[in-house]
Amino acid sequence: MKFTRTLVTAAVTLLAAGAALADINIGVSLSLTGPGSGLGIPMQNQFKLFPKEIAGEKVNLIVLDDASDPGKGVSNARRFVTEDKVDLIIGSSLTPVAGAMTPVATEAKTVQLAASPVGGDSPWLFRLPQGNDVMAYAMVEHMKKQKVKSIGFLGYTDAYGELWLKAITPLAEKAGMKIVAAERFARTDTSVTPQALKLVSSNPDAILVVASGSGAAMPQMALTERGYKGKIYQTHAAATADLMRIGGKAVEGTYVVSGPAMVGHQLPDGHPSKKAAIDFFTSYEKNFGPPNQFAGHSYDAAIALNKAVPIALKKGKPGTPEFRAGLREAFETMGRTVFAHGVMNWTKDDHWGYTNETGVMLKVADGKFVVEK
Numbered sequence: 001m002k003f004t005r006t007l008v009t010a011a012v013t014l015l016a017a018g019a020a021l022a023d024i025n026i027g028v029s030l031s032l033t034g035p036g037s038g039l040g041i042p043m044q045n046q047f048k049l050f051p052k053e054i055a056g057e058k059v060n061l062i063v064l065d066d067a068s069d070p071g072k073g074v075s076n077a078r079r080f081v082t083e084d085k086v087d088l089i090i091g092s093s094l095t096p097v098a099g100a101m102t103p104v105a106t107e108a109k110t111v112q113l114a115a116s117p118v119g120g121d122s123p124w125l126f127r128l129p130q131g132n133d134v135m136a137y138a139m140v141e142h143m144k145k146q147k148v149k150s151i152g153f154l155g156y157t158d159a160y161g162e163l164w165l166k167a168i169t170p171l172a173e174k175a176g177m178k179i180v181a182a183e184r185f186a187r188t189d190t191s192v193t194p195q196a197l198k199l200v201s202s203n204p205d206a207i208l209v210v211a212s213g214s215g216a217a218m219p220q221m222a223l224t225e226r227g228y229k230g231k232i233y234q235t236h237a238a239a240t241a242d243l244m245r246i247g248g249k250a251v252e253g254t255y256v257v258s259g260p261a262m263v264g265h266q267l268p269d270g271h272p273s274k275k276a277a278i279d280f281f282t283s284y285e286k287n288f289g290p291p292n293q294f295a296g297h298s299y300d301a302a303i304a305l306n307k308a309v310p311i312a313l314k315k316g317k318p319g320t321p322e323f324r325a326g327l328r329e330a331f332e333t334m335g336r337t338v339f340a341h342g343v344m345n346w347t348k349d350d351h352w353g354y355t356n357e358t359g360v361m362l363k364v365a366d367g368k369f370v371v372e373k
Contacts, residue, residue, distance in 0.1 A: 023058045024309065024318045027080030029091035029101065030115075034068025035187050038213035038242050039093040039294040043115060046284060046291070046298035055310045057318055066092050068187075070100035077101040081108035087318050088327060090301055091115055093294055094212070095160040111327050113304070115297045116237075119163055123351075126331055128297040128304075130342065130359065131352040132167035135236050135257045138359025139208075140171040142255060142372065146231060148206045152199040153182040154192065154219050155210030164210040164235060180204050187215060196222040205230055212237030213292075217247035224250040231255065236359075240292035244367045254364045255372070259341035261296030263360060266371040272338050276303070280340040293341070300339040307334045 028047060030040035044063060052059055062084050066073040073092050080086045081104060089105050089112045092098045098118040105112035106122040117129045143151070151172055155161030161184060169179055181202040183195035199207055200223065209219050209232060216238035223232065232254050234243065239258040243251055260267055264277025280299040284291035308330035315329070316322025332348045342358040361372040 023060050024054060025060045025062065025084055025086045027084055027086040027089045028061055028063045029066045029073050029076040030063065031068040031093045031097060032065040035215055036068035036094040036213060038240060042292045042295035043093055043298045045288045046295040049283060049287065050298070050302055051306070054305055055313060057309065062086065066097050068094055068097065070097050073097035073101045074104060077104035081105070081110055085319060086110065087324055088113065096158045099159055109321065110324050111331065113301055115294065117163065119159060124328060126346055126351045128300055130236060130259055130354045132163050134354050134356055135359045136164065136167040136171050137356045138361055139233055139257045140168065140175050142361045143177065143206060144175050148177055148231065150178050150180045150204040152202055152204035152207040153179055154195055154199055154207060155184055157184045157186050160212065160237065161210045168208065185219065192219045192222045196226045199223065200226045200228045206233055208233045210235050213240055214242040214246055216243050217251060220247055220254065221250040236293065239362065239369065241290050244364060251364050256362045256364065256369065257359050258362050259293055259296065259358060260360050261340035262293050263362065263369060263371050272343050273340060276338055276340040296340045300341055303337065303339055304331065307337055
């Protein structure tokens with residue numbers, strides 16, 4: 001899919017109230033500074049390629065930095081619904097920030113397309129990333145093939161870490177694997193030496209590191225420096241070039257679960273996302289250099305809106321409660337939709353949408369991600 005390029009600035013000045021009624025205003029909160037900037041900046045880049053018009057309606061993007069801070073994310077969300085009167089909120093790229101924004105979007109009855117696997121059951125919350133359950137399924141299936149029987153866990157203290165531990169534990173137990181040790185650390189920590197020592201002493205067959213972006217390399221480096229020789233797995237939030245750039249030789253051989261967006265050229269011809277994944281990757285690389293998977297969520301947001309907006313317009317004009325409600329209904333009823341990140345099928349009862357066929361296992365080999373056969 002080819003999108004017309006439009007320049008996205010830090011904030012877009014709204015048009016006069018009368019003219020804005022016919023425009024689709026979208027508030028985007030991203031972590032452009034702070035520890036989540038490695039995720040937010042690629043998303044911002046992809047938004048520069050976002051369509052400037054959908055179904056004949058002008059699209060205005062209002063992009064704000066939440067500084068990787070939940071409080072700032074809440075402030076951005078409040079501005080979006082009270083001042084900018086947006087029809088849709090996208091963000092944030094960090095789970096704790098996106099989760100903090102959800103009550104604001106829900107109260108305003110405005111759809112939030114979260115760019116991170118945030119929990120919650122708000123009827124106005126839809127996720128662009130794959131759920132942890134779906135990705136954990138692919139990871140455990142790979143662990144079974146690797147004869148893993150014991151697993152160590154080293155993850156964030158926040159929602160992303162806890163949700164991953166909650167997702168993988170029952171799947172691992174069902175497959176005859178045991179979580180033998182679980183250690184946690186804060187996103188802002190600069191060392192995990194004590195946690196690494198405890199995990200190494202437990203000597204599990206594999207260790208799952210649950211971290212994101214540039215922060216995913218540090219705990220793995222600590223494990224290898226402390227002499228861990230087993231297999232190391234990383235989550236889809238670590239499927240970025242930062243893992244290899246920062247981790248270097250310490251991350252060679254790492255297994256990383258991912259959506260298909262980053263590896264379109266390596267997918268078999270029959271894979272439904274191959275075409276979209278290749279288009280996303282090549283267009284991003286041409287304009288900005290190598291992408292990461294979070295940029296793919298910006299790409300997929302455009303696919304979703306191109307399908308949902310024509311449906312929502314039958315309910316009302318942009319800028320009205322009827323249009324906002326129409327968007328929610330459209331996402332729930334638009335059916336099978338091929339994303340760069342997999343096949344999406346949101347329903348009224350499932351705002352995650354992806355199936356267990358979604359996850360792709362990658363391996364770091366010679367500083368690159370290679371699809372595991």
